[in-house]
Amino acid sequence: MLNENKGAKVNILVPVLSVVLGLILGAIIMLAFGYDPMAGYQAMLRGAFGSPFYIGEMLRYASPLIVIGLGFSVANTAGFFNIGVAGQVLLGWLCSVWVAISFPNWPGYLLLPISVLAGVAAGALWAGIAGFLRAYFNTSEVIVTIMLNYTALYTTNYLVRNVLTDSADTTPPIPKQASLRADWLSNISGGSRLNMGIFISLILIVVVMILMQKTTLGYEIRSVGMNTFASRYAGMNTKQNIILSMVISGGLAGLGGVMEGLGTFENIFVQGAMPALGYDGMAVALLGLSSPAGILFAALLFAILKIGGTSMPLGSGVPTEVVDIVIASIIFFVGANYLIRFFIDKRARANVKKGGAE
Amino acid sequence: MPETNYVIEMLGITKQFGDFKANDNINLKVKKGEIHALLGENGAGKSTLMNILSGLLEPTSGEIRVNGEKVDISSPGVADKLGIGMVHQHFMLVDKFTVTENIILGSEKTKAGFLDKKEAQKEIKALSERYGLFVDPTARVEAISVGMQQRVEILKTLYRGTDILILDEPTAVLTPQEITELMEIMHSLTKEGKSIIIITHKLEEIKQVADQCTVIRRGQSIDTVEVAETSSQQLADMMVGRSVTFKVPKEEAQPKETVLSIQDLTVKESRGLEAVKHFNLDIHAGEIVGIAGVDGNGQSELIQAITGLTKVESGTITLNSKNITNLPPRKITEAGVGHIPEDRQKYGLILPMTLYENISLQEYYKEPFSKNGILNGNAMKKNARKLIDEFDVRTQNEYNTASSLSGGNQQKAIIAREVSRDPDLLIAAQPTRGLDVGAIEYIHKRLIEHRDHGKAVLLMSFELDEIMNVSDRIVVMFEGEIAGIVDPKDVTQQELGLLMAGSSVEKAKAMADQDGGKESANVK
Numbered sequence: 001m002l003n004e005n006k007g008a009k010v011n012i013l014v015p016v017l018s019v020v021l022g023l024i025l026g027a028i029i030m031l032a033f034g035y036d037p038m039a040g041y042q043a044m045l046r047g048a049f050g051s052p053f054y055i056g057e058m059l060r061y062a063s064p065l066i067v068i069g070l071g072f073s074v075a076n077t078a079g080f081f082n083i084g085v086a087g088q089v090l091l092g093w094l095c096s097v098w099v100a101i102s103f104p105n106w107p108g109y110l111l112l113p114i115s116v117l118a119g120v121a122a123g124a125l126w127a128g129i130a131g132f133l134r135a136y137f138n139t140s141e142v143i144v145t146i147m148l149n150y151t152a153l154y155t156t157n158y159l160v161r162n163v164l165t166d167s168a169d170t171t172p173p174i175p176k177q178a179s180l181r182a183d184w185l186s187n188i189s190g191g192s193r194l195n196m197g198i199f200i201s202l203i204l205i206v207v208v209m210i211l212m213q214k215t216t217l218g219y220e221i222r223s224v225g226m227n228t229f230a231s232r233y234a235g236m237n238t239k240q241n242i243i244l245s246m247v248i249s250g251g252l253a254g255l256g257g258v259m260e261g262l263g264t265f266e267n268i269f270v271q272g273a274m275p276a277l278g279y280d281g282m283a284v285a286l287l288g289l290s291s292p293a294g295i296l297f298a299a300l301l302f303a304i305l306k307i308g309g310t311s312m313p314l315g316s317g318v319p320t321e322v323v324d325i326v327i328a329s330i331i332f333f334v335g336a337n338y339l340i341r342f343f344i345d346k347r348a349r350a351n352v353k354k355g356g357a358e
Numbered sequence: 359m360p361e362t363n364y365v366i367e368m369l370g371i372t373k374q375f376g377d378f379k380a381n382d383n384i385n386l387k388v389k390k391g392e393i394h395a396l397l398g399e400n401g402a403g404k405s406t407l408m409n410i411l412s413g414l415l416e417p418t419s420g421e422i423r424v425n426g427e428k429v430d431i432s433s434p435g436v437a438d439k440l441g442i443g444m445v446h447q448h449f450m451l452v453d454k455f456t457v458t459e460n461i462i463l464g465s466e467k468t469k470a471g472f473l474d475k476k477e478a479q480k481e482i483k484a485l486s487e488r489y490g491l492f493v494d495p496t497a498r499v500e501a502i503s504v505g506m507q508q509r510v511e512i513l514k515t516l517y518r519g520t521d522i523l524i525l526d527e528p529t530a531v532l533t534p535q536e537i538t539e540l541m542e543i544m545h546s547l548t549k550e551g552k553s554i555i556i557i558t559h560k561l562e563e564i565k566q567v568a569d570q571c572t573v574i575r576r577g578q579s580i581d582t583v584e585v586a587e588t589s590s591q592q593l594a595d596m597m598v599g600r601s602v603t604f605k606v607p608k609e610e611a612q613p614k615e616t617v618l619s620i621q622d623l624t625v626k627e628s629r630g631l632e633a634v635k636h637f638n639l640d641i642h643a644g645e646i647v648g649i650a651g652v653d654g655n656g657q658s659e660l661i662q663a664i665t666g667l668t669k670v671e672s673g674t675i676t677l678n679s680k681n682i683t684n685l686p687p688r689k690i691t692e693a694g695v696g697h698i699p700e701d702r703q704k705y706g707l708i709l710p711m712t713l714y715e716n717i718s719l720q721e722y723y724k725e726p727f728s729k730n731g732i733l734n735g736n737a738m739k740k741n742a743r744k745l746i747d748e749f750d751v752r753t754q755n756e757y758n759t760a761s762s763l764s765g766g767n768q769q770k771a772i773i774a775r776e777v778s779r780d781p782d783l784l785i786a787a788q789p790t791r792g793l794d795v796g797a798i799e800y801i802h803k804r805l806i807e808h809r810d811h812g813k814a815v816l817l818m819s820f821e822l823d824e825i826m827n828v829s830d831r832i833v834v835m836f837e838g839e840i841a842g843i844v845d846p847k848d849v850t851q852q853e854l855g856l857l858m859a860g861s862s863v864e865k866a867k868a869m870a871d872q873d874g875g876k877e878s879a880n881v882k
Contacts, residue, residue, distance in 0.1 A: 214735070216728050219715070226708045232667065233697070233705040234719040235688025 015287055015294070017340050019301065022330030029325055030318060039316040040326070047311025048304040054311070056189025060264060062303035063197035064089070064256035068281025069299055070208045071252030073290035075127070075141075077212060078245035079225035080134065084145025085253040086278020087152030088126045090271065092119035092254025093261040094156045097171060097268040098164060100178035100261075108177030115178050116258050123254015124247045126152060131246025135239035141246070149274055157270045170269040180263035195263035202296075204252070209292040211248075221245045256281060280306075283331055305330060364426070365390045365522055365553045366411070366442075371420035373406050380406040381417070382577040388522070388570075393544055393554045395564040395585070397597050398574035399794040401764045404557045407574070408524050411555075412444040413437035424522075443515025444524040447531075449507050453500040457493050458482060461514045485516050489546050505536035512543070523547065526557045530792050533653050533820065534855065541567045559597070559794040561590040562823075573597055598796045604827070606802040609810070611830035613642035617814035618664070618783050623673035625656070625663045633659035635838040637673070641783065646805060646815040648829025648846070650822065652858050656838035657818050658700055661787050664816075665697045666690040667705075678782060691720060696781030698772055700788045700818070702765075706772040709761035713753055714742035716760045717775050749774035750800070766797035773804060784808050787818040802828050822851050836860045 027037035048058045068085055075082035082088075096119030103111055126148055133139040164171045180195040212218035223231040224241045232238050256277060261268055280302055287301070288294030309323045318326075333340075366388040373381040380403045388394045398404045409415040411422065413434040422429055424440050431437050437444075451460050458479050467474045479495045486493055491509045499507060508528060515523055525544075529537045544554055544567055558564060564571055564585055571588070573580040573596045580596050594602050618641040625634040634656040641647045649657050662668035664675055666687040675683045682690050691697070699705035707716050718727050718738045726737040742756040751770045753763055760768060769789065776784065786805060790798040805828055809815050819825050825832055826846050834841040834857040842863040844854070856866035 214733050216723050216731050216733060219722055219733060223708055223711070223719075226710050227704070229701075229704045230706065230708045230719070232687060233665075233699060235686065235691055237686075 011289060013344065014340050015289065015298070017344075018287070018333045018336070019330065021340070022333035025329045025333065026326035029329060030322060033318075033322050035318045035322065036316065040312055040318045040323075043312045043315025043318070044305070044308035046308075046315055048308035050311070051190055052188060053190030053192045054307065056185070056192025056194035058300075058303045058307040059189075059198050060192060060194040061307050062299045063195070063201045063263070064259040064277055065281055065284050065299035065302055066201035066295060067204055067252045067259070068256035068277060069284035069288060069295040070204060070292060071123075071249045071256070072282050072285035073288070073292075073295060074208065074212070074221070074252065075245055075249035076285060076290050077225050078221045078242065079228075080131075080141045080242070080246060080249075082127060082130070082145055082246065082249045082253075083142050083282070084127060084130060084148050084152075085249070085256075085281050086274040087145065087149035088123035088250040088253035089257040089260070089275050089278045089281070090152050090156050091126050092123040092257025093275075094159065094257070094268055095119050095122035095254075096258040097174055097261040098159075100174035101164070101171060104175040106177075111175065111178045112180075112262070115174075115262060116255070119258035119261065120251045120254045123257060124251035127246045127250020127253065128243060131243040134246070135242040153271060153274055156268070160268055160270050164268070171267045173266045174262060178262060179266055180259065181266070193264050195259070197259035197263045200255070200259070201299075204255075205292045205296055208252075212292075217244070253278070253281065363389050365424065366555075367421075367423040367426075368407070368411065369421045369423070371407060371410060371422070372418045373403075373410060373415060374418040379577050381410070383420075384574065384577070384579040385582075386572050386579065387582070388553050388555060390553055391548050391551055392569040393548055393556060393567055395568035395571040396555060396557045396574065397559060397561075397564060397571055397593060399559060399597060399796055400766045400792075402574045402597075403577040404574055405526060408444065408526060408555065408557060411437070412442055412524060438518055441519060441521035442524070443518060443520030443522070445508065445511040445515065445526065445528065447527040449511055451499045451507060451510060454498065456496055456498055457502070457506075457510050458495045460499055460510055461495075461517050463514075465518055482513060482517065485513055489516065489550070490543055491516075503536075504531045505533070505539065508532070508536075508540070509543070520552070522553045522555070524555045524557070527559075527792070528556065529558070529560060529563055534822070535652070537563070561593050561795070564593065565590055575599055594795050597794070602795050602799055604795070604799075604823070606799060606806055606827065608806045608828075611645045611809065613645040613830070614812065615643055616640045617643050617678060618816070619676040619679075620664070621674050621676070623660070623663065623675065624671040625659045625668055626671050627659055632671070633838050634663065637838070637840065639833060639840070641814045641816055643782070643814050644809060644812050645830045646809050646817055646828055648825040648832045649816065649818040649835055650825045650832055650854060650858060651820075651835035651841075653820055655835045655858075657835050658787070659838075660835070661697075661700070661785055661816075661818055664690075664785065665695060691781075694782035696776035696779055696784045698769075698776050698784070698786040698789050700791075702769055702772055707760040707768060710759055712757050712759055713746070713751070713763070713771060714739045714756040717742040717745055717756075717771060720775060720779065745774040745778055746771075748778075749804075766793045769793060769797070769801065773801060777804060777808060780811070781813065783814045783816065785816045785818070788820065789817070790819075790821070790824060798824075822854055826851065826854070834858055842866070 030037040030040050048054055068089060072082055072085050096115045099118040100111060100115040130141045130144040130148060133144055134141045160171060161167055180197050181193070182196055185194045186192065212222065220231070220236050220241050223234070223236060224238050228238050260277070284295055284298040284302055288298035305327045309327050312318045312323045313320050364387045366386070368384065368386040371381050371384045372379060384407055386407065396404050406415065410417050411431065413431040413436050416432065422431060429440060431440065452463065458475055461482055462478045467478050482495050491513055493506055493509050493513060494502065499510065512523070528540060532540060548554060556568060568585045570582060571585050571593065572582040573593065575597060620637055620639045623634055623637040624632055627633040637660065651657050659668055663670050666685055670684050674681060677693050677695065680693055682693050703709060715738070718741070721727055722733065722738070727734055739756050746753060746756060749770050751774060752767050760771065763771065789801050805815055805817065817828055829846050832844050832846055832849065834854065836858065841860060842857045844863065853866045856869055857863065861869065
């Protein structure tokens, strides 16, 4: 009762403190390398908010992060660590572009939704494999999805080089009618790559919130995640719920890839490593404490750091490498929130003891 | 050293959490070499008091004296040094470690930097022989019985030189035989000059083992009494604050048509051994059938098979002449089975979820609680509020998580959910485990009421009193088979005990008669 109120406060306090501590550490690092942290952070803010173009790019970067974070959180709520979101993002990206460039003569109202769905289905299927193995053979979804990540990466590169192109590194651009970009969005954002993805993401925040809190499916996913035994006792089909939660998770991650393929880049190219978006999406979900509203704020924060960070070398002279260290240290503190939680708890305990002695 | 008879004196102890006083000016005095019982309902403040004594909590005010000297027990380490050791209700053992490793954990003996397990084993052996605490020092904790795990916990404290031993609800997890053994151990400990504080709400145990008893109600100490001069009824009334009945009065059963019919049922447990063997039983509307037996004789598997949580190997289970063998749990629930599960926290509730979500667990997918896959939160909450009220679940409101409720209220919430669906067959497995007399009385009333509504009730319990008081017919299970079916009116606890140990009905009666009045006097 009393504790629960406190718990809610701590839950908000922890991510906020993580970010503040991360910024302080970043400042110390900049100082240590001989750069002015104030100038650095000012450049970062200008790089994220300084003009319509920067704001557009920042929101463009946040769009896929939001859906990917939502995807990770759905599996997480059901008790699974879907570390394979990066692979699901990549396949979503690949399949949406593949479909789009395969049928250049289709009208937009057909081609765009089908390309989007192809990407979503690819991510869903990929995660579904891990869900199926988990449900029926109790295989660790962590190991399976890590392995599926590699499979996704090299399959994609092979297909780009050998099937989608003739030994080229990049596919031709997708037909205009399959793009998620809109002229009016580019115009108001100074020609940025901002696209319809942002609206899809904002809608999905609400959809996932309703799905998890207001539907029987969400209720079952939460139950299975918190207590499989009681869920089975209550007659829920736990196997089906495990698979479904992974399918939804992968579908959302795949949609993040679609936004890259049909929005940001309008093509796909050979990847040197797993898309960083996948891992950032996981960090976003964890920072947002797996709640849709939290994920929105976390995704915006990541976008500000990443997009704003690109302006730091020019705006303040802080070199790219140091910028990356600063961003990494902020994310480090976010990831290490258990540490912060530990100190908050310890202080609370100390206070109780003091209060007791009076 | 000041002259005193007392090893422990807790004077005017108050512990405040926010506005709530868990302990309010409590006094507790324990003499050397005595067994002192601390009696109180769930949530009366017993555990808080003992956590203060063992250094886990600090009192808001009050004084503690050990052997007459004022002490400040600011941490468990200080309690350790003062010779105060506590065995918690939920054991604090490392499953993968051996008995020896667990006992020495935290005070390991070393030789040149290496663990000296041989020496430790010798010491443990000496200790265990001295106090009759039989353990296997090389066995892994995960492989030994609950009773032995408890002995390991006691040895752990003795190994650290404990003089004052606190046992928190020590019998809650034990079988009747293990309880008897524990009581012998307690006596041999006090003979050696140790003092014991036992936290419990089981009156018969206090009568059997304790010298003094301090009763706590709603955070206040009510009285300290000589156990030998106080009756169980007096103790119970002091604890609850009103007059309670141990045996809920009930009419003669009026059994009608068969509700559940089990034929030639065989169930295997997880390791593939037959836990239930060719089992036959009919349960009728309007009767309560009690399943008695020592833990591990197939009772749990039988219930899991009826409710669809375990696969049936062979045989059939029929409910209202519908075959429900191996149907999925939901189909069985919908066929008219209510199930109060044995492990309420593992199966009965989803602890981190709110109370209203837990109360909806069996019906969330049906109208009015949802329609076309969309939940109707208001209907769920409204229903929860009604049941919370009707079944007297003590909670702030329906938004509280199940984990925030006390054990008795968690159980009431489950009973509310299962009974309110008015199932033709209500299965109650260990429905009152760990609960105080007030809650037990309430739950027994509800079971009998359900029977009187013309429904069938299957009660599984390890508590002989519960089986004898509530059932209309007792089925004793031994090694997966029926050892006997008896009428509670013409069987003694002793005969039941013998049946549970595998004797036949005739043999049990004969043996019980031979032993004569002495034993039955002991029973009551």
